[in-house]
Amino acid sequence: MSWMDxxxxxxxxxxxxxxxxxxxxxxxxxxxxxxxxTARRSSPGRFxxxxxxxxxxxxxxxxxxxxxxxxxxxxxxxxAHMIQHLLLLGVGPPLILLGAPAMPMLLGLPALVRRExxxxxxxxxxxxxxxxxxxxxxxxWTSLVLATWAWHVSFFYELALVDPFWxxxxxxxxxxxxxxxxxxxxxxxxSRPVWPRSAMIPYLLLADLQNTVFSAFFAFAPxxxxxxxxxxxxxxxxxxxxxxxxxxxxxxVPGSLIFIAPIAWIIRELIAGRGAAAQRARYGLAPxxxxxxxxxxxxxxxxxxxxxxxxxxxxxxxGPLIRSRRxxxxxxxxxxxxxxxxxxxxxxxPRTASMNLAGVLPWTHWRGIAVILLLVGGNLLCMxxxxxxxxxxxxxxxxxxxxxxxxxxxxxxxxxxxxxxxWMYEVLALWDSPSATAIVVVGYFVAAFxxxxxxxxxxxxxxxxxxxxxxxxxxMVSPLQVGARxxxxxxxCTTRECIRGSDRVEGCGTGLFIPKKVGNLDxxxxxxxxxxxxxxxxxxxxxRPVDDLLxxxxxxxxxxxxxxxxxxxxxxxxxxxxxxxxxxxxxPVIEWQDRLTERxxxxxxxxxxxxxxxxxxxxxPALVLWLLWLVVPLVQRGPGLRHPRRVWVGRTVLSLVPLxxxxxxxxxxxxxxxxxxxIIPVAHRALLDVGGAGWFGWLGDxxxxxxxxxxxxxxxxxxxxxxxxxxxxxxxxxxxxxxxSAGPDRSTxxxxxxxxxxxxxxxxLLAWGFWIILQPMQMRGTLLL
Amino acid sequence: MIRLRHILLLACxxxxxxxxxxxxxxxxxxxxxxxxxxxxxxxPTPLRAGEVEVVTLVTEEQGGRPVVAYELDVxxxxxxxxxxxxxxxxxxxxxxxxxxxxxxxxxxxxxxxxRLVVEVRVPGFEAVEVPVEVVxxxxxxxxxxxxxxxxxxxxxxxxxxxxxxxxxxSRRGAPPRAS
Numbered sequence: 001m002s003w004m005d006x007x008x009x010x011x012x013x014x015x016x017x018x019x020x021x022x023x024x025x026x027x028x029x030x031x032x033x034x035x036x037x038t039a040r041r042s043s044p045g046r047f048x049x050x051x052x053x054x055x056x057x058x059x060x061x062x063x064x065x066x067x068x069x070x071x072x073x074x075x076x077x078x079x080a081h082m083i084q085h086l087l088l089l090g091v092g093p094p095l096i097l098l099g100a101p102a103m104p105m106l107l108g109l110p111a112l113v114r115r116e117x118x119x120x121x122x123x124x125x126x127x128x129x130x131x132x133x134x135x136x137x138x139x140x141w142t143s144l145v146l147a148t149w150a151w152h153v154s155f156f157y158e159l160a161l162v163d164p165f166w167x168x169x170x171x172x173x174x175x176x177x178x179x180x181x182x183x184x185x186x187x188x189x190x191s192r193p194v195w196p197r198s199a200m201i202p203y204l205l206l207a208d209l210q211n212t213v214f215s216a217f218f219a220f221a222p223x224x225x226x227x228x229x230x231x232x233x234x235x236x237x238x239x240x241x242x243x244x245x246x247x248x249x250x251x252x253v254p255g256s257l258i259f260i261a262p263i264a265w266i267i268r269e270l271i272a273g274r275g276a277a278a279q280r281a282r283y284g285l286a287p288x289x290x291x292x293x294x295x296x297x298x299x300x301x302x303x304x305x306x307x308x309x310x311x312x313x314x315x316x317x318x319g320p321l322i323r324s325r326r327x328x329x330x331x332x333x334x335x336x337x338x339x340x341x342x343x344x345x346x347x348x349x350p351r352t353a354s355m356n357l358a359g360v361l362p363w364t365h366w367r368g369i370a371v372i373l374l375l376v377g378g379n380l381l382c383m384x385x386x387x388x389x390x391x392x393x394x395x396x397x398x399x400x401x402x403x404x405x406x407x408x409x410x411x412x413x414x415x416x417x418x419x420x421x422x423w424m425y426e427v428l429a430l431w432d433s434p435s436a437t438a439i440v441v442v443g444y445f446v447a448a449f450x451x452x453x454x455x456x457x458x459x460x461x462x463x464x465x466x467x468x469x470x471x472x473x474x475x476m477v478s479p480l481q482v483g484a485r486x487x488x489x490x491x492x493c494t495t496r497e498c499i500r501g502s503d504r505v506e507g508c509g510t511g512l513f514i515p516k517k518v519g520n521l522d523x524x525x526x527x528x529x530x531x532x533x534x535x536x537x538x539x540x541x542x543x544r545p546v547d548d549l550l551x552x553x554x555x556x557x558x559x560x561x562x563x564x565x566x567x568x569x570x571x572x573x574x575x576x577x578x579x580x581x582x583x584x585x586x587x588p589v590i591e592w593q594d595r596l597t598e599r600x601x602x603x604x605x606x607x608x609x610x611x612x613x614x615x616x617x618x619x620x621p622a623l624v625l626w627l628l629w630l631v632v633p634l635v636q637r638g639p640g641l642r643h644p645r646r647v648w649v650g651r652t653v654l655s656l657v658p659l660x661x662x663x664x665x666x667x668x669x670x671x672x673x674x675x676x677x678x679i680i681p682v683a684h685r686a687l688l689d690v691g692g693a694g695w696f697g698w699l700g701d702x703x704x705x706x707x708x709x710x711x712x713x714x715x716x717x718x719x720x721x722x723x724x725x726x727x728x729x730x731x732x733x734x735x736x737x738x739x740x741s742a743g744p745d746r747s748t749x750x751x752x753x754x755x756x757x758x759x760x761x762x763x764x765l766l767a768w769g770f771w772i773i774l775q776p777m778q779m780r781g782t783l784l785l
Numbered sequence: 786m787i788r789l790r791h792i793l794l795l796a797c798x799x800x801x802x803x804x805x806x807x808x809x810x811x812x813x814x815x816x817x818x819x820x821x822x823x824x825x826x827x828x829p830t831p832l833r834a835g836e837v838e839v840v841t842l843v844t845e846e847q848g849g850r851p852v853v854a855y856e857l858d859v860x861x862x863x864x865x866x867x868x869x870x871x872x873x874x875x876x877x878x879x880x881x882x883x884x885x886x887x888x889x890x891x892x893x894x895x896x897x898x899x900r901l902v903v904e905v906r907v908p909g910f911e912a913v914e915v916p917v918e919v920v921x922x923x924x925x926x927x928x929x930x931x932x933x934x935x936x937x938x939x940x941x942x943x944x945x946x947x948x949x950x951x952x953x954x955s956r957r958g959a960p961p962r963a964s
Contacts, residue, residue, distance in 0.1 A: 123951070165930075354812050721935055728938050740949060747953075749948070752946065770928075776829040776833070
């Protein structure tokens with residue numbers, strides 16, 4: 001096989017599917033199709049099915065032109081590159097516009113986003129005027145022509161050939177200007193034409209004329225225009241000049257067709273008298289021309305009856321499982337089985353963490369899955385927690401006569417244990433010591449049993465459990481919450497079984513009263529309240545996103561979060577702990593610890609690591625909060641914004657929660673995505689240990705090369721940056737929203753100045769996160785000799 | 786009392802763990818040959834093209850005593866290179882960060898599959914050769930290449946501010962609410 005064949009085959013096989021654009025395209029298509037269903041229900045004549053097909057085809061064409069071998073071949077053949085450009089300029093965008101995307105896209109978005117985020121912009125005159133300027137025929141025509149010619153100037157074309165970034169910028173230009181160009185031609189509903197329909201004929205003819213000149217330039221050029229094509233290996237046996245002539249021909253013939261076909265269609269419309277008026281008559285629409293801009297009032301109302309809200313307990317399969325007490329116990333016993341496996345392998349298996357289930361299951365898989373589940377499904381993990389089984393046993397066997405001491409009924413003990421947990425993890429390298437992991441799991445069961453054997457309610461979960469506190473705080477950004485289906489039913493309830501309990505079931509162990517409960521803090525999703533409620537009025541339903549962080553009023557069993565120093569301390573430790581925990585695995589920090597340990601002539605790095613943790617978890621947050629405390633009077637100068645310092649500082653810490661969550665996600669997903677396959681050889685090894693070669697010898701030897709850490713996929717770093725970006729934006733928006741509610745009359749500029757100190761703090765955390773993910777990850781291990 | 790006993794027991798069990806830390810990296814291969822156990826680790830984890838540390842830990846098969854004095858050589862080869870071409874060679878030395886391990890720093894020139902041939906020579910034993918297949922990812926991009934992604938919050942914050950301004954303007958234009 002010659003080099004040429006190899007090159008050709010590899011180019012043809014190179015479908016380079018990038019997850020980012022693919023995800024965006026899928027999301028846009030799902031939103032469109034969701035909205036299209038609603039739009040079609042209310043106006044079937046205006047939204048025939050072919051519109052949806054056109055839209056989907058347009059998205060598919062754009063994706064194919066970017067992901068298919070055309071993209072790779074474009075580096076070797078100008079003709080392939082020109083086909084790609086034709087698809088981006090003349091096929092994908094017009095197909096999408098034929099799908100009349102404006103209304104379906106709006107209807108497909110959640111009502112909250114549509115009303116509160118899109119609405120203000122759609123109603124803005126500046127936005128409307130800008131849009132009209134952009135889609136004006138003169139602007140559309142000029143933009144497309146300029147973009148086409150400019151990007152084919154040798155300098156810019158070569159730049160896009162050698163640098164993928166500029167290649168993407170080039171594609172962005174083509175797609176944007178193509179939308180602008182084709183908008184007046186297709187005039188998607190509900191836009192109104194600026195020029196008469198017949199004016200589109202010279203519009204397209206002129207575009208075709210410039211395309212002809214452009215194509216002829218390539219077809220008849222006596223020399224190769226782009227030097228790169230002279231240097232690369234020829235493909236399909238074509239020399240560069242032949243390839244250039246073919247590129248010119250492609251632009252000339254199919255390129256002209258792209259402009260001529262719509263002209264033919266418009267002439268047909270005009271001759272047959274089937275212009276806009278005829279269309280309206282055909283579909284029985286109002287004779288008035290559609291409004292020039294889209295407003296929310298235009299959105300057709302759905303004809304379907306109002307749906308009952310989503311309730312996780314009504315979801316098929318999962319719903320019946322979690323509604324039933326036995327089903328929830330089943331989940332807990334399954335988790336108990338996993339915990340037992342971890343403990344047994346931790347004590348009896350190999351001492352190298354990456355070969356042991358206790359080194360892999362909890363620290364790679366459970367954590368990676370947990371952070372995503374907490375985000376998506378609320379605190380479902382606490383529902384399946386095996387450590388609650390001792391409480392159930394204790395409730396049956398022991399009197400549980402004491403109430404938890406009053407002075408411990410706060411988060412201070414949990415904060416202390418959380419700091420201990422992070423210290424143990426870092427200094428004792430828990431994640432790399434299977435036996436230590438097993439000891440911690442056993443210790444956890446013992447502690448849970450002892451606390452719940454003596455004290456009523458769910459004292460362990462509410463006041464002691466560090467993992468539970470982690471779950472509570474992470475799930476504060478989740479939309480799913482346990483709450484009341486109908487507030488009126490709760491208002492008329494006098495028995496209050498959800499908190500007092502009934503003959504069969506105890507009420508809420510953490511003291512949350514469903515009608516007054518806000519958010520996920522302290523809610524273990526145990527659903528005792530649902531079992532106790534005689535009116536079946538408890539649901540697991542989505543609330544407004546991050547409402548938990550925005551709410552400033554009184555909460556059942558918790559009071560006002562911003563004024564509770566113990567809660568503020570808990571949130572601070574978890575936010576700064578996220579960064580400290582992730583920083584501990586970066587090479588520069590490990591090297592610095594080693595050097596300092598050596599310089600101080602210490603026996604090991606425990607003291608240095610402890611000192612670093614003390615700075616990260618206690619001193620740095622204390623310094624930051626103290627500085628904030630000092631600047632609060634300065635930022636509150638002027639009218640409005642009168643809040644006690646304590647509330648201002650408390651709200652600042654609450655606003656940092658999304659950034660902390662983002663950092664935990666980035667850290668744990670890094671381990672999970674790079675090491676998920678490690679479970680295969682480790683489970684294989686465990687099977688061989690248990691059953692011996694006699695039972696499982698046919699499996700062969702474990703594939704230890706999978707035991708840890710495949711090379712990270714290229715998109716992982718960008719994914720991590722995006723998660724941190726999102727965490728920052730939500731954190732900033734939460735605090736900005738608080739400041740706005742505190743000073744509704746302040747000008748936007750003054751308000752921005754008021755939130756500046758908090759913005760600086762959030763930016764500092766964001767920069768810290770960026771620094772961490774850009775470092776080489778050592779994840780150096782423990783070896784137990 | 787029971788709890789106190791458990792805490793004491795936990796403390797006793799945890800205490801020895803601290804002294805057994807070793808700085809090694811990702812486990813790649815465990816080989817028993819010529820009376821020796823050779824364990825090979827690589828760092829950083831996950832592996833990327835560029836400088837890579839290959840760390841070895843050698844113990845005697847009989848008795849499991851760690852071997853402190855030995856020579857370590859690592860040869861880097863690509864599966865695409867002709868067999869007669871020499872690989873990239875690097876010698877190891879005792880790893881200052883650990884008590885028993887030796888470390889060699891090798892360079893993986895580019896992303897892809899590489900074969901590391903680790904040779905350990907212990908006085909009094911025959912040399913042990915451990916071939917290790919590794920896959921190196923692309924080196925980290927430079928931070929400024931990621932700047933467009935890092936600056937994404939700027940337009941998002943701009944949108945939040947613009948929305949706030951628009952809402953304030955619409956509120957100002959709206960008729961006063963009846964109290």
